[in-house]
Amino acid sequence: QGKMKESIPHLLAGISSDDLSTRDARLYFHLGDALARTGAKDQAMKIYVDGVEKGLFRSKYQRSLYNVDRLTARPWWTHQQAQYHEFFRKLEENWKQIKEEGLSALKMKGLYQDEAESLRDSGDWKQFELYARGVKYGANCQQAPITCSLIDSFPPARTCKRGQTKFSVMSGGTHVWPHCGPTN
Template identity: 30%
Template sequence: MTENQGAGTSGTVGARAYLEQMVRRYYASLIDAWHYAGDPEKAMECAAAAVRQGVWDQPFQRAREHIPGLRARPVHDAGEFWFTAYLEENYPLIRAEIEQVLDTPLDPVVPTTDDAGLIRKGAWKQAHLYRDGRWQTRICSRFPVTTGILDKVPDVTALSPGVITVSRVSPGTHIMPHCGPTNALLRIHLPITVPPGVSIRVADREMRWQEGKCLVFDDSFEHEVHHRGTEDRVVLILDVLHPDLAGDHQERLLRRQRNFEEQIVAFMRERGLARVRVRDGEIALTPDDTVRQLVATYLSGTGITGAELDGDQVRWERADASAGAPR
């Protein structure tokens, strides 16, 4: 094979991989939209169609980044991981510290921004002790005992590109069905406080947490949370690499950890922003040339000079009127 032939083959493979990723992304967005609209039957019809077309192997597991060859189990045996017993042994210390911090002036657990779109009703709060490959110093200072315990588990820190999070869900909350972005990670829940009436569904299994007992599941499978109880549910969330992951996949996943600056740049590029700025508490976003031209094209000849979204309502600004009625 000549050098040019090799390059051509490599380019073809790369293009194919990119197209497959785009197809997964669009299918996942469509399925999420049906779930958001409250129509799970249409969501599963789309998932089944994707399986028929070879996008995914099964309708409940829909990772946008799918690594072939990994065992596909919605729920894993917690006993397969050495550190789950260690976490459970230290559960009384972890719980005591978390309960001591919650609802105090030092409480860092705040409404989630990363996953806000998944909340159909109710409230979901989070505080990340570990993310982007590093301890979050301010949060960890509120939980020194818990941080010290977890620091002895490299599987969920140095050897994982995931997060360690205190997660708090209020009564009446519904977190809509969704799938994690990759099948290369497993998610571990150490339940801190679990009142009656709270459940999690992973694929077609509905389960209830047991305080102090680790639950290990593959969050690339569809999962959702219902809180029909009367008190907050608190869980410590940890991520670990899938035990079947090895070699280049593992190294690439660990190298992909991004710092805050890299996340900001990725956020801007994904949304077509040329500049973001916070001044006097106000956030200003400046679109790049592509988005600017797209908006100009949409508004050209319509008489519309602006639009403002408020939930399901839209307020139009027109050249012949200061504002249009919401609709």
């Protein structure tokens, strides 16, 4: 995080060389991120567009590094489009219990941790992880048994190697850097 400004000329030089080894989405991703965080948002968008033109990103806004070709990019999926209607119905039926578990854990000192992916620019953002990268956090799930039992019943969420299931709370005025998830 602290060396973003210093990384920009090196990343630019690598990408500008047009060497085959620099046609790597990670370079474009990190260069665009560094530019955006140092105030060069227009230049960041140009890097992202260049990444799209080279086939590295789906769009200048969808800059995920791990993509499933059969998934269609859309801003919102209906239950039917996602093909997991029954699971989503269970979540909806249990939303009050899920909310209560998240709020109950929030009252307990030390369960919610600072956001750890350097996505927060300012303010306060706390998270309480239940699953991450296909691993269940058993101690945390003891504080949210209903939520975890629902996730346990849904293998696509429970075993997702690039996803997370968590409660997330931001204080008013918190600013988060523009970002997208690791997958589409």
